[in-house]
Amino acid sequence: MPIDCVLFCDTGIEFPQMYEHIRKVEEAVGIPITRVMSDFSYEYLMLECPIERKDNSLSTKQGGNSSNGYSWAGPKMRWCTSRLKDAPREKFLKPLRENYNVLEYVGIAADEQYRLERKRNKSATHIHPLVDWNMTEADCLKYCYEKGFDWGGLYEHFHRVSCWCCPLQSLDELRQLYKHFPDLWAKLKDWDNRTWRNFRADFSVEQLETRFDLEDKYLANGLSIRNRAFFNELHKLID
Numbered sequence: 241m242p243i244d245c246v247l248f249c250d251t252g253i254e255f256p257q258m259y260e261h262i263r264k265v266e267e268a269v270g271i272p273i274t275r276v277m278s279d280f281s282y283e284y285l286m287l288e289c290p291i292e293r294k295d296n297s298l299s300t301k302q303g304g305n306s307s308n309g310y311s312w313a314g315p316k317m318r319w320c321t322s323r324l325k326d327a328p329r330e331k332f333l334k335p336l337r338e339n340y341n342v343l344e345y346v347g348i349a350a351d352e353q354y355r356l357e358r359k360r361n362k363s364a365t366h367i368h369p370l371v372d373w374n375m376t377e378a379d380c381l382k383y384c385y386e387k388g389f390d391w392g393g394l395y396e397h398f399h400r401v402s403c404w405c406c407p408l409q410s411l412d413e414l415r416q417l418y419k420h421f422p423d424l425w426a427k428l429k430d431w432d433n434r435t436w437r438n439f440r441a442d443f444s445v446e447q448l449e450t451r452f453d454l455e456d457k458y459l460a461n462g463l464s465i466r467n468r469a470f471f472n473e474l475h476k477l478i479d
């Protein structure tokens with residue numbers, strides 16, 4: 241079946257290398273990629289947009305004000321997915337659905353069962369070709385590398401690539417962000433200092449920075465970063 245449209249829901253907080261990758265894909269497939277975006281930036285929604293809450297005691301930081309912005313996403317509150325991806329996509333597709341039977345091809349890989357189960361029952365109009373072809377994430381990466389795509393090296397640093405500022409990424413991915421993307425890290429720290437919700441339950445962005453620096457110091461001296469001595473010193477520095 242011919243593809244009528246390739247849709248990219250741009251959160252505005254993808255890695256610069258990802259935007260370049262999408263430009264290359266567009267050139268290679270010869271189909272223009274339609275970019276849809278929210279009318280509001282992530283930064284505005286996260287830090288500034290006025291929010292009326294029944295309970296303003298939500299603030300988890302000293303001096304934080306939970307009526308300013310949604311703050312960092314949490315596992316049960318992925319406001320950015322709904323505001324920056326789902327809503328712009330639906331706004332684009334809704335008028336099309338009134339006139340056409342829209343079939344959406346969704347790039348969930350064969351080994352992403354958890355994503356598949358979340359989405360599968362939602363709509364009969366969603367098709368998952370990678371699952372039908374039994375292509376795992378590793379198969380897809382290999383295929384794309386063979387075709388000359390390298391995402392500007394992003395997958396050499398990260399196991400998964402999502403928004404660079406996602407608080408739900410793993411500690412190891414944050415470590416990579418700190419080491420290899422200092423400009424983005426500086427922005428992450430700035431946003432964390434200006435918002436009301438903790439970046440993670442265990443560490444603020446500044447505390448993560450302290451942890452990663454201490455790890456480097458320990459590793460350079462051949463010391464473990466997993467034992468009690470390391471964590472005692474870390475907590476002396478951040479508590």
Ligand code: SF4
Binds near residue numbers: 320402406407
């Ligand atoms: S990847 Fe993270 S920051 Fe990006 S939309 Fe999803 S939850 Fe939000």
